[in-house]
Amino acid sequence: MLAIDRERSRIGRDLHDGIQGTLIGIDLMLGAMKRRLAAKPIDRERMDRDFEDLARIVRDTIGQTRGIAMGLCPVDLKVDGLTKAFSILAATTSSLFRIDCRFLCDKPVHIKDEVVATQLYYIGT
Numbered sequence: 001m002l003a004i005d006r007e008r009s010r011i012g013r014d015l016h017d018g019i020q021g022t023l024i025g026i027d028l029m030l031g032a033m034k035r036r037l038a039a040k041p042i043d044r045e046r047m048d049r050d051f052e053d054l055a056r057i058v059r060d061t062i063g064q065t066r067g068i069a070m071g072l073c074p075v076d077l078k079v080d081g082l083t084k085a086f087s088i089l090a091a092t093t094s095s096l097f098r099i100d101c102r103f104l105c106d107k108p109v110h111i112k113d114e115v116v117a118t119q120l121y122y123i124g125t
Helices: 002-038 044-072 081-097 114-124
Strands: none
Touching: 002 044, 081 114
C-alpha cells in the first residue's frame, strides 16, 4: 500500500509541477498573442517565433503526458506486449539522452499475465 501511495504522489507531482504548469504557460502565451494580434501593426516575425515556441511547448507537453501514461501502464499486452514496450523505451532513451540505445529481439515476447509483464518491464528499466 505504501508503494501505491508513493506512486500516486509522484504522479500528482508530475501532473501539477509539469503538465499543469505548462498548460498555464500556454494559456498565458495565447492571451499575449491574442493581444498582439489585436494591435496594429502586427509584428509577423514575432508572431511566427511565438507560434513556433508554442508548437514546441505543446509537443513537449505531449511527451510529458505520454511519459506519465507509460508510467501508469507501460505494457500494452493487446498490441505487441513487452517487445513493443522495450522498443519504445529504447527509442525514448536514445532521443532523451542522445545515445545509441536499441532493443533487439528476434521473436516477440508474449506474456499473458499483465502483472508479470509489467513487473518484467519495471525490472528492465
